[in-house]
Amino acid sequence: MKTFSLIHYFKYKIDRIKNNLYLYSENNIYDIPRMKRKVTLKQIAKELDVSISTVSKSLRNSMEISEDTRQKVQAFAKLYNYKPNNIALSLKNKKTKTICIIIPEIIHHFFATVISGVEHVANENGYNVLVCLSDESFDKEVINMEMLANGSIDGFIMSLSKETQLKKDFHHITEVINQGMPVVMFDRITNEILCDKVIIDDSLAAFNATQYFIDKGFKKIALISTVDYVSVGKLRTEGYIKALKNSDLKVDENLILKIEDTENFEDSIANLLTNNEIDAVFAVNELFAVTAIKEAHKLGKKVPDDISVIGFTDGIISKYSSPSITTVSQNGVKMGGKAAKMLIERLEAEEEEEEQYRTEVIETELVERESTK
Amino acid sequence: MKTFSLIHYFKYKIDRIKNNLYLYSENNIYDIPRMKRKVTLKQIAKELDVSISTVSKSLRNSMEISEDTRQKVQAFAKLYNYKPNNIALSLKNKKTKTICIIIPEIIHHFFATVISGVEHVANENGYNVLVCLSDESFDKEVINMEMLANGSIDGFIMSLSKETQLKKDFHHITEVINQGMPVVMFDRITNEILCDKVIIDDSLAAFNATQYFIDKGFKKIALISTVDYVSVGKLRTEGYIKALKNSDLKVDENLILKIEDTENFEDSIANLLTNNEIDAVFAVNELFAVTAIKEAHKLGKKVPDDISVIGFTDGIISKYSSPSITTVSQNGVKMGGKAAKMLIERLEAEEEEEEQYRTEVIETELVERESTK
């Protein structure tokens, strides 16, 4: 054999392939002939009459193997487009190079941007991203985590569902963490869990937005927020109140609307606008902001001439609605990227486990557009 | 032992756990004491002085095992919260119960809705969803597919990147299919690949939208489309032209704008509106539609009084912009759900492989809103 050149050697092999005498036909006679099943080390070893170890080492350019065999194996592997089986590697290495992001909803610009950020950073580092939706349901969140904590993934990035925030039940998360699987929380977090976190300073951002109105001389500033158990809603409300108090303006409960449902809130907003003389509206998300504008128009009030509006989350709506909406930008891509970076760093840290959990704060800024004057 | 009750038996075990004499401490002395590492069959077997097989069979309620042992094992497993390792199962079963969806972009309402549909159907059937972004790049699409085709996933759902559509190079896809891995394409597809597909009738939808204008008596109907290599852009253009010809209206090339870049196209649209007397605009996506409205307003033309506008994709912009936009709804959730269903059916079909590829057409409808009169 050694006197033959590699070329001749493979010519013979290739002929056998063409005639389908080869490798695949002996495995499974039901295989459709043209179907190239994935080739394994074992098959290569058998064909080349060497051991599996030799093949593996050759492909990893081990010095243990002679130049000759190495080339032979590598050429053969290339010919058959050999790629190591990832599952087998995962089992052996006890790492899957896959991280999971659990979010309440994906049809939501902010969360989509976060995923985008996560994906890119993960990819750069050779990781894949599994996406799970909790649909704002506690149970789905639990099921998803339990299903995946059994070796399928290396770590979690997550934003809590509303229901989880309401129940304040985080046992599923502590359990996962106790098993040694890192978790990074973002945006909708809880202080009851010790882990890495990525947030914006919701309170400060709301303070700044409110202050912006105050600086313009507005006195009757309304707030459209979510119910308090949604962490970010609560924090933004706090910032709003702080800004008012800070400027010695009275906090009028009538000007604060807390919306529970994610649908059919138009009437509540219309009522708010009808029953009060309002200069400005600060809404904790895009939807509330754009709805406020629409309802104001219906009531014959012009934005920004009669009422100014600031929203939260620099999403697609704020940018493209007419008038476009001044908003607190919440850089989702950056947030996701940061979360992924933190997770991967922890995954790849020497197991020393400094155990120093960090909370990163992503800066926000007020993007001025047409809905304020 | 048999004379002891299970309670007593486990009391002893539990005491050992509390004292950390147990199971984990002997594995890795560096483990932090409170950290419960995942427990395996082997560890259970060792502790209970039975074989691995016995443990496995007990947990799967095999009749081979005595009632006694079965209960003992099950109780023990429950106590330690045993969950089978998914990776090991994947390796053994040669299925991962994971499917991958490759899309050009995620910060895009339509694709987000598709993912949502895929996720829900996948979850109902016990599958997880890996999300990959091609960023409209051919290379990233290839890399993603090659990386995952090595056992990591069971099948693909994908929408082609622009670059791939431009190059018309689909070797990465045929390769994957030849390896026996099913692929379902949606929305941006190609006829050069034989596989299951989910689409809308882009041409018909565009025809209907155009016809809607024609029925209203409009004569100067403009089209804002993408460049032709984007499959859906081309098809929608065809539908537009067909409708005009069908009604013996002349097709004016000046009224057809093909946009290549995804940014900075405002001027092109402004030019289109300035240089022509236009009754109506049909745009092949939301962004073009909303931009057309904005530019029209800038030029002092009112929508829908002076110009009517129809968009494509019933997204967040169409719904919340002012005026809200009449649009061809493209049910992404349904599309994703259908794609997932087809993929999973093929995965779980008895390997008979009927090889009958189907193309499902999701119906569209025209959602009338404020931008048309």
Place this chain on the structure above:
DNA sequence: TTTCAACACGAAAACGTTTTCGGCTCATAT
């Protein structure tokens, strides 16, 4: 001629499952 190192390779364990098959023990039927 003997000894020893360098070289090239293979056997086997390990990751965590499931499943087939074989074997042991005991009671029952002959």
Place this chain on the structure above:
DNA sequence: ATATGAGCCGAAAACGTTTTCGTGTTGAAA
């Protein structure tokens, strides 16, 4: 007393890798 069979369990293979360690061959040095 022996054969039979049911009941219960363990050994081992398999999935596809990587890696450690052992071993046989070769050549050169003593």
